[in-house]
Amino acid sequence: MSDELEVDAQVVQGAFTLDAQFAVPCDGITALFGPSGGGKSTLLAAIAGLKKLQRGRIALGGKVCEDRAANVHIPPHRRGIGLVFQDARLFPHLTARQNIAYARKRAPAGAHLEVAEVAEFFDIASLLDRPVSNLSGGEKSRVALARALASAPDYLLLDEPFAALDGARRRNFIETLLATHRKYGLPMMVVTHNIDDATAMASHVVALKDGRVVAAGPFGTATQLPAFRALLDSGDVGSALAADALRKGRADNIARQFWLRADYVLLASERPQAISARNIIKGEVRVLLPEESGSVLVELRTPEGVILSRITKEAAAELALVVGTASWAIVKAHTLS
Amino acid sequence: MPSADELQILGTSLSVAFRAIIWSLPFAIAAAYTLSRPRLPGKIVWDGLAHLPIILPPVLVGFLLLMIFGRRGPVGAWLERVAGIHLAFTVEGAALATAVMTFPLLVRSIRLGFEATDERLFEAAAVLRASPFDRLVTIALPLAGPCIVAGAVTAFAAGMGEFGAVITFAANIPGQTRTLPLAIYTVLQEPGGESEAMRLAVGSITVAMCGLVSAEMLQRWARKRLAG
Numbered sequence: 001m002s003d004e005l006e007v008d009a010q011v012v013q014g015a016f017t018l019d020a021q022f023a024v025p026c027d028g029i030t031a032l033f034g035p036s037g038g039g040k041s042t043l044l045a046a047i048a049g050l051k052k053l054q055r056g057r058i059a060l061g062g063k064v065c066e067d068r069a070a071n072v073h074i075p076p077h078r079r080g081i082g083l084v085f086q087d088a089r090l091f092p093h094l095t096a097r098q099n100i101a102y103a104r105k106r107a108p109a110g111a112h113l114e115v116a117e118v119a120e121f122f123d124i125a126s127l128l129d130r131p132v133s134n135l136s137g138g139e140k141s142r143v144a145l146a147r148a149l150a151s152a153p154d155y156l157l158l159d160e161p162f163a164a165l166d167g168a169r170r171r172n173f174i175e176t177l178l179a180t181h182r183k184y185g186l187p188m189m190v191v192t193h194n195i196d197d198a199t200a201m202a203s204h205v206v207a208l209k210d211g212r213v214v215a216a217g218p219f220g221t222a223t224q225l226p227a228f229r230a231l232l233d234s235g236d237v238g239s240a241l242a243a244d245a246l247r248k249g250r251a252d253n254i255a256r257q258f259w260l261r262a263d264y265v266l267l268a269s270e271r272p273q274a275i276s277a278r279n280i281i282k283g284e285v286r287v288l289l290p291e292e293s294g295s296v297l298v299e300l301r302t303p304e305g306v307i308l309s310r311i312t313k314e315a316a317a318e319l320a321l322v323v324g325t326a327s328w329a330i331v332k333a334h335t336l337s
Numbered sequence: 338m339p340s341a342d343e344l345q346i347l348g349t350s351l352s353v354a355f356r357a358i359i360w361s362l363p364f365a366i367a368a369a370y371t372l373s374r375p376r377l378p379g380k381i382v383w384d385g386l387a388h389l390p391i392i393l394p395p396v397l398v399g400f401l402l403l404m405i406f407g408r409r410g411p412v413g414a415w416l417e418r419v420a421g422i423h424l425a426f427t428v429e430g431a432a433l434a435t436a437v438m439t440f441p442l443l444v445r446s447i448r449l450g451f452e453a454t455d456e457r458l459f460e461a462a463a464v465l466r467a468s469p470f471d472r473l474v475t476i477a478l479p480l481a482g483p484c485i486v487a488g489a490v491t492a493f494a495a496g497m498g499e500f501g502a503v504i505t506f507a508a509n510i511p512g513q514t515r516t517l518p519l520a521i522y523t524v525l526q527e528p529g530g531e532s533e534a535m536r537l538a539v540g541s542i543t544v545a546m547c548g549l550v551s552a553e554m555l556q557r558w559a560r561k562r563l564a565g
Contacts, residue, residue, distance in 0.1 A: 050460050076463040077471075089461035093479045102475070106466040151465045 003027075005155060005189070008056040009046045011039075018042045020208060022216040026061050026155065028203035029181055030189045031219070034231060039211040040191045041086070044157045047189075048083040049076035060155055080108075082153030084161045088140040090132040096143045097128035103151035111152030121183070122146045122176065137164040141173060149180060158190045162197070174200055195236050199259035207231055219257070224306055237262050237297065239306045262297060265309035266330040269319045279331040283307060285321055296321075300329055307331075339540065347540055350516040353428060353503075354496035357435035358443070358489050365443035366485065370477065372444065373451035391441045399505025402434055406506070424506075431507035431514045435499045439492035446491060446552075450484025450559065451477060483559030487552040494548025498541060517541045 004023045011018040018039040024030045032040050045051040047058055049065065057067045060081065065074045090099050100115045107113065119125045122142045127135060135143065141161050148156055162173045174197060181188060189206075192198050198205065198219075205222045207215040215228035220240045222228060229237055238261035272280060283302030290296055296316040300307045307329045311319075321327065339347070368387050371377060390398055406413040406424045416422040424430040454477060462472045478485075500518040507514040509523060521537045524530035 045460075048464050050463065075468075076460075077466045077468050080466075081464065083460075083464040085457070085461060087457075089455075089457055091458060091461070091476060102462075102467075103465045106471075147465065153464075 003061055004059075005030075005047070005061075005187075006057070006059045007043075007047060009043065009053050009058060010055040011042055011046050011051055012054050013042060016042075016211060018046070018211040020206075020211070020213045022206050022213050024189070024204045024206060024216070026187045027185070028187060029177075029201045030187075030204040030206060031198035031202035032189050032191045032206050032208065033193065033195075033198050033228075034208040034214075035193060038208045040208055041159055042211075043208065044083060044159050044189070044191065048081050048157060049074060049079050050083075080154040082148040082151055082156040084141075084144050084148045084156065084158045086159045086161065086163055088144040088161075090135075090140060090143060090147070092132060094132070095129050096124065096132055096135065096139075099132060099143060100128075100147045100150045103147045107150065107152040113150050113152055115150065118146045118150050121180070138169045138173070141165065142176070145176070145180070149184065149186070153186070156186050156188045158188060160191045160193075170197075177201060195232060195238075195259050199240050199257055220305055234291075234293070235261065235263060237308060237310070238264075239308050241304060241307065260307060260331060262308035262310035264332060265307060267298060267300075267309045267311055267315075267319060267321070268328040268330060269321070269325070271328055272330060275330065279333055281307060281329045281331070283327060283329060285323055285325050285327050288316065288321060288323065298327070300327055302329065339536070343536065343540070345512065346515060346517055346520045346537070347544075349428065349431075349512075349514070350497050350544075353431045353435055353514075353516055354493050354499075356429070356432035357439060357496045358493050360432065361436040361440050361443060361492075362485075362489060365440060365447055365488070366478075368440075369444045369447035370451055370473065373448050375456075387444050388441045390438050395438060395499070395501025396505050398437055399434055399502040402430075402437065402502065402506040406430070406433065426506075426508045426510065426514065428507070428514055431503045431516065434502040434506040435496040438499050438502050439496045442495055443488045443492040446488025447481060447485050450481030450488075453484070454480045483555050487555040487559065490548050490552040490555065494545045494552070497544050497548075517544075 003026045005026055006023045008021045009018060016039065020039070020043055032043065034040055042051060046053060052073060053066055053068050055068050057069070058065045064072055065079050065081070066072060090096070091102065094102065097115060100118060104113065104115055119128055122145060124139065124142050124146060127139055132140065132143065141164065145161060162170050165173055177188070177190070178201060180186065190201055202219045204217065205215065205219045206213060207222070207228050209231060214231070215222045215225040223240055238259055240257045241260045242257050271282070281302045281304055283300035285298060286301045287299040288296055289299065290313070295310050295312055298309045298311060298316070298321060300309065309329060372380065372384055372387065377383065403425060404410050408414060408417060408423070408425060413424060416424065422429070424433055458476055459472050462476050467475065497516070498518050500522070503514065503516060504519055509515055509519045515523065517537055517540065521534050521541070524533040524537070
């Protein structure tokens, strides 16, 4: 109970109402997922103490941060909850080094994170003495992350810190986040609306839509809830699969799990022979879900977890798929990002 | 070359304007910061009060100062009893009158600096464990710094020229409270004083222009820095 971030938050902002209840463990990384305008940033601001609750309670590891009923509101600077903003928000009158030192100076006694160590970890040592206006978007993000880490928070919230990054730099930043989490054991909540990013990072997920939590829990199971699936683009519907489940193909990625899209999974009613795909997983058909588009979403229960496959109605008939039959999922390893 | 008298008058003016700024600066910073808060209750009233010296006749300000800080005024009598300080008809009084008159200029400029500062930077500082006072000292003040200096320079230049309030509250005592505008006024009262008035006017204009130009340069530098 106590080693959780417990949130019961109601915040009214004009016509928008955030009304979110959930609890996630104080270890690992939680993805805060959902479409834009769903209240993700408002929720982070409320957890950090920057927005007062109209009603509700927020507690971190059993320590109450806010409780409207008891009229408790710990101000943000005493919560020990860090927040990395989407727009970095570096102090313009300070250099990168001074920005990090600003946080270091205010960290609680006993937090031994020197600027040099943090800078080396985030590979920003060479730009420490530049004014922050001279930094690129990716550099600003890394300095902002380094600064947040230097203040030694008990919990770190990240509001889509890689929204401005693309391709390799985005993956690079996510890997840095994962490495940060591993090295410093810092629990995090990361906002994203990209399912691949969420899968690469998260052990838990909280999905927010129109200010309400529609799904919350361990990543693998919560992402299979119909309400979560409804948040995804049709082409993104799929399931999380542990990286170990895939025997061959890609060994370069440090992510623990992949998002396996239903469109990229073939089905066979017998064990396939003479085929180039390296990943064939046997499972049992649990659900056949006809979709509006005329295709059928097949849910397979496998030893590796749930796997979804989207096939045509005709294919489903041809394979004589019914609930309970055995089936083989064929995954092309290259389709995994 | 200016004469010894003229130098003394210039010295009095500089000293009065300088003291006025030093004394009013902390109050002006506090007032500007308070007025820059978006959710200040009764903001219109406070704003009006801070700007009052601009629209009141300076003579009236001088008169009000006499009523309050004169020997029989509530504050003046108390100051005399407790500390033996006289303000009316002294150079300190001239500085007080100048401080009151230039206060709105100072507040306006400093407030612009506070308002130009991105409010979101304070949130960023708050989640890095900086208390509200800490944020004021380490974020708000440094970022508004150029505007504070520019406001002080403008107010200083304007304070050099303060006439009505000074002559009413501090009088026009040669060698004590006679500042540049008072000296110009005095020589103009005498026949043939125009050339002396011109000499004093040149000094006055020079100081004022130096002040305005340096204030503008500071503002530009500030804009560039805050845009970063």
